[in-house]
Amino acid sequence: MFGRSWTFMGHTSELAREGDVLTATIAGYPLLVVRTANGLKAFHNVCRHRAGPLFDEERGNCGSALTCKYHGWVYTLDGRLRNARDFGAAAGFDPRDYSLFELKVETWRGFVFVNVERQAPALASHLRPLDARMGARDVGALVHTDRRTHDIACNWKLYVENYLEGYHIPLVHPQLNAEVDAAKYTVMVEGSACFHSAPPKVSDGVYDGLWAFVLPGLGINVYEHGLMMERMVPLGLSGTRLIYDFYLAPEAAADPIKRQQVISTSAIVTAEDKWICERVQANIDAGVYQAGVLSPKHEAGVAWFQAFVAGAL
Numbered sequence: 617m618f619g620r621s622w623t624f625m626g627h628t629s630e631l632a633r634e635g636d637v638l639t640a641t642i643a644g645y646p647l648l649v650v651r652t653a654n655g656l657k658a659f660h661n662v663c664r665h666r667a668g669p670l671f672d673e674e675r676g677n678c679g680s681a682l683t684c685k686y687h688g689w690v691y692t693l694d695g696r697l698r699n700a701r702d703f704g705a706a707a708g709f710d711p712r713d714y715s716l717f718e719l720k721v722e723t724w725r726g727f728v729f730v731n732v733e734r735q736a737p738a739l740a741s742h743l744r745p746l747d748a749r750m751g752a753r754d755v756g757a758l759v760h761t762d763r764r765t766h767d768i769a770c771n772w773k774l775y776v777e778n779y780l781e782g783y784h785i786p787l788v789h790p791q792l793n794a795e796v797d798a799a800k801y802t803v804m805v806e807g808s809a810c811f812h813s814a815p816p817k818v819s820d821g822v823y824d825g826l827w828a829f830v831l832p833g834l835g836i837n838v839y840e841h842g843l844m845m846e847r848m849v850p851l852g853l854s855g856t857r858l859i860y861d862f863y864l865a866p867e868a869a870a871d872p873i874k875r876q877q878v879i880s881t882s883a884i885v886t887a888e889d890k891w892i893c894e895r896v897q898a899n900i901d902a903g904v905y906q907a908g909v910l911s912p913k914h915e916a917g918v919a920w921f922q923a924f925v926a927g928a929l
């Protein structure tokens with residue numbers, strides 16, 4: 617599911633200078649994207665010599681070349697092997713045969729996505745439903761302010777199912793319930809995306825009343841002053857890592873109180889979801905529960921996601 621889909625990597629403002637790199641691991645694939653003189657390139661973060669790592673941090677700058685951390689092979693930013701350090705004579709060895717494994721890379725409103733599958737359909741068609749919903753929001757002007765990660769002891773699909781319904785908000789999220797009108801909560805499914813909307817009830821809150829989810833595991837939480845890209849990454853069978861990247865409008869980004877308000881609001885909601893998802897996982901592990909029933913009024917998104925998983929399997 618993840619290896620065949622578009623993976624969110626970051627925003628072009630995080631890849632502004634030549635040699636800027638972002639990395640991520642998805643479905644076991646270590647990936648990197650780098651700014652070259654001629655735009656963005658993306659590769660498996662795997663050296664062609666003996667599979668060493670080319671870049672070992674989440675973000676940074678690699679200078680004018682990618683140098684393997686194992687034996688020091690040097691690759692140009694567009695992935696060609698420039699120097700096999702002190703390799704010695706080897707009959708038949710042609711550096712031109714050892715370019716990095718390239719990935720598809722495309723951007724949507726400044727956000728950078730990669731795809732392991734070279735034949736994948738264009739990002740624009742994958743994200744088309746988002747375009748209409750995001751409307752004129754100028755997300756291209758946002759700046760990355762913070763990253764937070766949360767580990768949850770549940771299968772990633774349980775977390776996604778929980779993300780895809782607002783039915784639990786009145787019981788699990790008292791503060792969120794006070795901020796948005798849960799009675800007017802709507803869920804809409806369109807192509808590879810699912811949208812939730814609920815009008816904000818307060819004028820000085822964090823939320824803008826729109827949440828989007830893109831298959832297989834990306835949440836886009838829209839705020840009054842920006843948004844948070846939420847990656848839901850499977851960690852094996854019974855663990856999920858949430859990687860939150862916060863992007864705010866420049867004025868909000870420069871205001872430490874606003875910035876903190878957004879982060880702490882999201883931390884509260886995440887702690888509540890972590891609690892319920894881990895309790896549900898434990899209950900499922902107990903083996904009594906086999907299958908339940910979904911509410912057409914509230915759980916259309918869950919049904920849609922389950923159909924996607926069943927189709928993929």
Ligand code: FES
Nearest residue numbers: 663666668684687
């Ligand atoms: S594995 Fe990269 S130089 Fe040896």
Ligand SMILES: [Fe+2]
Nearest residue numbers: 778788789889
């Ligand atoms: Fe929740």
